[in-house]
Every structure is written in structure tokens, then in C-alpha cells.
Amino acid sequence: MTDKTSAISRLLHHRSQGLSKGEAVSLPIHATSVFHLPGEPDGSHFYARNGNPTVEAVEAEIGILEGADVVCFPSGMAAIASVFYSVLRPGDTVLVPSDGYYNVRNLLNAQFAPMGVTMRTCPTADMAEADMTGCRLVQIETPANPGLAVCDIARVAERAKAAGALVMADNTTATPLCQRPLDLGADVCVLSDTKAMAGHSDVMCGHVATRNADLFDAVKTWRRLAGAIVGPFDAYLLHRGLETLEVRLGRMNANALAVAEAVLGHKAVSAVHYPGLGNDPFHQVAKRQMNGFGPIVSFTLASQANADRFIAGCPLLSPATSFGGVHSSAERRARWGDEVPDGFVRFAAGIEPTGDLVAAVTQALDALS
Structure with a gap:
């Protein structure tokens, strides 16, 4: 395939590019919690909390859409939590939209405020000109859920970087097919794949996408330690949805x-x-x-x-x-x-x-x- 081949075409034929004669064209479901492991541990496949081939195949597919490294989670909120836990420390300040998904603010109030993290809020419409002084992280959701206000992602990213903050964009309402926050300067993108990405209202999933290697490693490590793992059956349902996205x-x-x-x-x-x-x-x-x-x-x-x-x-x-x-x-x-x-x-x-x-x-x- 050429560089001009669409992301969807590359996703659809991603698996077939590496198949040997006699292998299944459809993605197999690796329903296992353990792997054959004689001798010393080598590679990711020694326990399913660390990695599963079905989940990794789906992460690679989403990575094609995002143009980034991807870590899958069992929900969109788990994906958001992984970034918060990987980035925020006592004394840090996070700026979030006052009109975005309400459970983001609930999570910060319940789990991070007691640890000394300060949450500031701002309407999505004003986010591009918000005061980001002292912020460690700026989270945006555009279009915002449920009011559909929009902010200028590139402008937010420019001002956040000038203030020394990372930018996390919740792209659930748009998906990577309609909007690519990482191309516009966001450091990390999160989605609830429960919604359009899977698309059949029968599975809970989410993902984090980033081109920042350190952040990717931190998020993946948090998933392993916290056990926020997607099961192979859920990953397969997400894979099925991606093919018709x-x-x-x-x-x-x-x-x-x-x-x-x-x-x-x-x-x-x-x-x-x-x-x-x-x-x-x-x-x-x-x-x-x-x-x-x-x-x-x-x-x-x-x-x-x-x-x-x-x-x-x-x-x-x-x-x-x-x-x-x-x-x-x-x-x-x-x-x-x-x-x-x-x-x-x-x-x-x-x-x-x-x-x-x-x-x-x-x-x-x-x-x-």
C-alpha cells in the first residue's frame, strides 16, 4: 500500500499483510490468562494483565487511525483515569471543561482533590483563551458532551505548551475519522470506544493515543499495575466495529x-x-x-x-x-x-x-x- 492509502484501507488489510499460508484471515480471539512460559520471562506474553495478542492487534488498528501508539482500556473513563494517574501529582493543577462529561469532574473531585490536586474549570467556548498559568494538564472535550461547544484545539495546544502544560483531548464525540487532535498539537487523545468506534452498543472499551513515548510508557505501566485490562472478547467486538466505522x-x-x-x-x-x-x-x-x-x-x-x-x-x-x-x-x-x-x-x-x-x-x- 502507498502512503496515500486511507487509514481505513490500511486498517482493513493490516492483519492480512503479515499472514502466512493457512492462517485465519479473521482476527482470532486469544481466550487465555496464561501463556506457555518455560525458562525466563521473555516478551509481553507471560500473563494476560501484561498483554494479549487479540488486544494488541486492536491497539495496532486504532493506532493506524490515530497515527500514534495506543493503549486500550475497559472503558473511556478508565482511559481518562490512566492519564490523570500517570501525570498528576500532589500540588498539581488540572484545567478541565465545565461543560464536558460530568464524570471527569466527579473523578477529580473524588480521587484527586484529596491527594492535593487542584481542579480548575472553564467553559469549552472559552478554553482557547483560558488562564493556564501553573497547570500541569489541560483537558479538552470538543465538541463537548452534551452541549456541543467547540474549542480551537491548535490554539489551546499552543497556549498550554507556552504555560508548560500537557494537553489531553477527549475525542469521543468526533472519533479520529472526523478530528485528529494529535495533529493539531494535543499530547494525548482519549476516547470512549464504547460509542462510535465499537458502534453496536454491546461492549465497553476505551483507549489512550499518544506520540509521546514517555507518556505512553507511563500509561501502559499504570494499566498493568492497576489491572485495567480489556478482555479478548471485548477487544474482538471493538475490532469488528472498527471495520465498519x-x-x-x-x-x-x-x-x-x-x-x-x-x-x-x-x-x-x-x-x-x-x-x-x-x-x-x-x-x-x-x-x-x-x-x-x-x-x-x-x-x-x-x-x-x-x-x-x-x-x-x-x-x-x-x-x-x-x-x-x-x-x-x-x-x-x-x-x-x-x-x-x-x-x-x-x-x-x-x-x-x-x-x-x-x-x-x-x-x-x-x-x-
Whole structure:
């Protein structure tokens, strides 16, 4: 394959490049906790907490998408925790988005504040100009979940480096196909692969990607010592999802944009948030750094009751608290304590035919009046 071959093509044929005659084309599941180990330990395969061939194959595939070294974890939060535990020490300060995934702030408050780590917060929209003085780590999530605010990754990275801070980008809402934070100056990228990367809502996984060798070694060492290991069956499900990622994500992104355009201006909707809309306040910066705007649309209805009625009344929606799967889903985010209106709906587009999905959403909104 040439240097111009797409990352997806290289991922799809990565395994076949090294096969010998008679070997399985499909990735084998190495369901083992131990390995044949006579004599002295040699290499990674002596105990599954240290390494597993199935997991390593998937890490190599994700590494093709990221252009970086990758460590897989059993969830996105485990991936985030691995960076925090590898980087932060007593007396350090970490800057995180006030409107990003709330469990990041919960983790810092519960586990790191008692150890003397200071957490500062800033809205995603203001992150590029935030005060980073004294920060050891700056964490961004763009587009932010659930409000979809966007920050200029390159500008954040430039200012963080000037302040002596590392930058960790949570790229879950975009994936490496739509946005590449490491190319824009981030030091480390984290994802919840439970979402679009695996894509079938049937496995928990996450990963850390970095081009910083010292950080990679620290994260991998923390995983081994803490035991935050992905099982081979889960890794295989993630592998299966990666093979169809581009096809699924293309439909999901198209569906999200179509839904955003359909609900924009609807009398039941008071606000719509989607960086792919030309009138979205974050559209210009998103257009500069994204190749596709992701599967999430957020919009606000008049009340909690209207939001609940819409979700229950739309036949092509599952009332679920995730995104990135093949089935469209939605939920009222205020129920988790996010600082959003009671009628705020996070809509996650699946892969249904676009016309069907738009018609179902429009009809459910029409029924509210």
C-alpha cells in the first residue's frame, strides 16, 4: 500500500499483510490468562494483565487511525483515569471543561482533590483563551458532551505548551475519522470506544493515543499495575466495529445534520446545537478542524414533560444514555445533573435511512403542539 492509502484501507488489510499460508484471515480471539512460559520471562506474553495478542492487534488498528501508539482500556473513563494517574501529582493543577462529561469532574473531585490536586474549570467556548498559568494538564472535550461547544484545539495546544502544560483531548464525540487532535498539537487523545468506534452498543472499551513515548510508557505501566485490562472478547467486538466505522459514521453524521436542519425553526424547539449547521456559533472553528461533525444533535424543548413525550413518542428512538450506536437514541440530559434546561434533549443519530429518521423526529415534534 502507498502512503496515500486511507487509514481505513490500511486498517482493513493490516492483519492480512503479515499472514502466512493457512492462517485465519479473521482476527482470532486469544481466550487465555496464561501463556506457555518455560525458562525466563521473555516478551509481553507471560500473563494476560501484561498483554494479549487479540488486544494488541486492536491497539495496532486504532493506532493506524490515530497515527500514534495506543493503549486500550475497559472503558473511556478508565482511559481518562490512566492519564490523570500517570501525570498528576500532589500540588498539581488540572484545567478541565465545565461543560464536558460530568464524570471527569466527579473523578477529580473524588480521587484527586484529596491527594492535593487542584481542579480548575472553564467553559469549552472559552478554553482557547483560558488562564493556564501553573497547570500541569489541560483537558479538552470538543465538541463537548452534551452541549456541543467547540474549542480551537491548535490554539489551546499552543497556549498550554507556552504555560508548560500537557494537553489531553477527549475525542469521543468526533472519533479520529472526523478530528485528529494529535495533529493539531494535543499530547494525548482519549476516547470512549464504547460509542462510535465499537458502534453496536454491546461492549465497553476505551483507549489512550499518544506520540509521546514517555507518556505512553507511563500509561501502559499504570494499566498493568492497576489491572485495567480489556478482555479478548471485548477487544474482538471493538475490532469488528472498527471495520465498519467509516460506513456507519458517514450515515450517522448525515443523519445528524439532516435532523438538525429539520428541527431548526420547528415551533416546538427553542434552540438547536450542532456544529455542522452554518448558523451554529462554533461552525467556523469546527469546519477548520473537523472532517464531519459527529452523530450528536442537541436541542431544547419547552419542558421536561415535552422532552419525555418526544422521546417516548418517536418510534425510531431508544431512550438510552449513550451515543454512537447503530440505533438512534435520545435522552433528557438534566436528569444526570448537567447544567442544561429541563427540556434539553441529546439526540444521537444511528444508521436508519435518513428519510425515515427525519420523518419520525418531525412527527414526534408535531405531536407536542
